[in-house]
Amino acid sequence: MSHTKCFDQQYSSLDIDLKTVVTLQKLAILGPIGIYHVYTEISDGVFSQLLQKNGRPMVLYSSLTAGNAEWLTCSVIARGIRLVPVFRKQENVPVSVFVSACRHETEIVALDDRSFFIDSRSAGLVSMYENVLSVVFRTFSDGIFLFSGAEQGDLLVAQIIAGRVYIIFDFGSLSYMEISGGTALNDGAWHELRWVHEFDSVELIIDGVLENSTSPTGLYRKLDFHTEIEIGGRPFDAQSNTIQSSYRGCLASVRLNNIELLSFAPKDVFGPCSVSSHTTFECHILPASPLPNDHRRRRRLRFCPVLVSAACFRVPSAAGARRISERFGVEERESLCALFQQEHVHRDERELVVYKPHFTAGYEI
Known part of the structure; x- marks a missing residue:
């Protein structure tokens, strides 16, 4: 696993090039009192606005002194940051931007209908009653991000179909559930899905916004993992019309229970992110x-x-x-x-x- 290096850096511009992909931890602005919206970029100069769980824009308030700095805490993968003033009179005001971040554990993975396996034991995954799966992806196509089917009947599948994310899960009751959310997520931009399981509740968060929630059925709540977790595909014997078989696109992160699974990926899957649309028009x-x-x-x-x-x-x-x-x-x-x-x-x-x-x-x- 690559070494994670964290740093604190000061910038004098509202447009910040971090030079490499990092995981943002905290942001703060020193300057005249003002309000800013936060945008981030992973690749290709395309910025996305950070949103709160209720769907409203995330805001950053500037402070006059470092001692009173109001920090915005986040956990977002980015290579660039853009802070946009809410009010025009703030546009040319000199500011100091403080960034606290950690270098991302891996490079971007580019897949073209090719999958690979992660040894769950080597990765340190264990059965848990509370689980979090986060996937940062970019694609134009339908596809599967992750597949884990344990012998006990436990199941965890994350996929995208027709621009919508679907998570299929089963905690061993042999009666799977499905939760879905999002619209037009196959637009070629970077998006993040976050599946959060907290014993008796399950939430699906897309790009920071709560899209759906449910309560698990059955008697069991602990999720067991298969010894091999497949990224970008599924086993040949897991035939199902409802589960995608491959993935074409880019992955910046596949994090399960705070373990970055892409850190264990084979070296030949890392490369420049290039996705193409196979759009066909019929009228x-x-x-x-x-x-x-x-x-x-x-x-x-x-x-x-x-x-x-x-x-x-x-x-x-x-x-x-x-x-x-x-x-x-x-x-x-x-x-x-x-x-x-x-x-x-x-x-x-x-x-x-x-x-x-x-x-x-x-x-x-």
């Missing part, structure tokens, strides 16, 4: 049935079904679109104007691009 024009006694010329309704691995879909010029709808499992319709107000929509003169996967869009022409 069909179907005649819309006229209403009774409607003698007007029928309009054609164009449907663009999107593959579950798609990161976005495109429709032609929005100028002629009279209606657009989305379907997420339950039918949900939004007006074109409402869509334009959302961040995942990009407009230009030629097309409307909606960055949401796994739904069907229809519009009249």
Whole structure:
């Protein structure tokens, strides 16, 4: 296992390049009284905002003196930090930013439908009544992050399907449970899932936000692990239509009960993170049935079904679109104007691009 080096560093800029991937521990700002939002970046210069468990932005308050510094405690993997003032008058104010962090134990793992095993005993994993699984991932595809199926019937599976994270678990009752959460997590950006088991409760946290919670059924609460935990795949004898078989994408961390499993990965899986979208667009024009006694010329309704691995879909010029709808499992319709107000929509003169996967869009022409 690589040696973990921690450090405290002072910076004079709101944009901080840490030069390497670290685990942030604490942040503080010295300067005139102000409020800042916190963004972090792991690779490719793409920043994500830190959120609280209730979904609200995480905020950092500046302090006038070091003795009264208000520290923001976190545990986030990052290579870069960007602090954005809430109020414009703070933009050009000189500040000092203090960062407390530890060098991340491993480099980024890049997988392309190839898995590897971790010896759970060598890693130091033992059966516990309270468990935490954290995975920091980046992908455009469906796939499996982790699989552990113990002989006693205990099961822990973490996977992503159609942009949504699913955790399957069983504490030995031979009756598995499933908890899921998140939307469009297969967008090629970095995301973190955190599965938290505390005896009689289970929570799923996505990118810092509590997405779902449940209570385990059955008599048992202790989770046993298989001697071999598979990363990015599952055993051939664990055939199931509900469990993915491989993973294509990048992993920055797979931490189970405070043990970084990627520290035990073979050296040849470490490398630059490069993920590609295998998006396919299919559009069909179907005649819309006229209403009774409607003698007007029928309009054609164009449907663009999107593959579950798609990161976005495109429709032609929005100028002629009279209606657009989305379907997420339950039918949900939004007006074109409402869509334009959302961040995942990009407009230009030629097309409307909606960055949401796994739904069907229809519009009249």
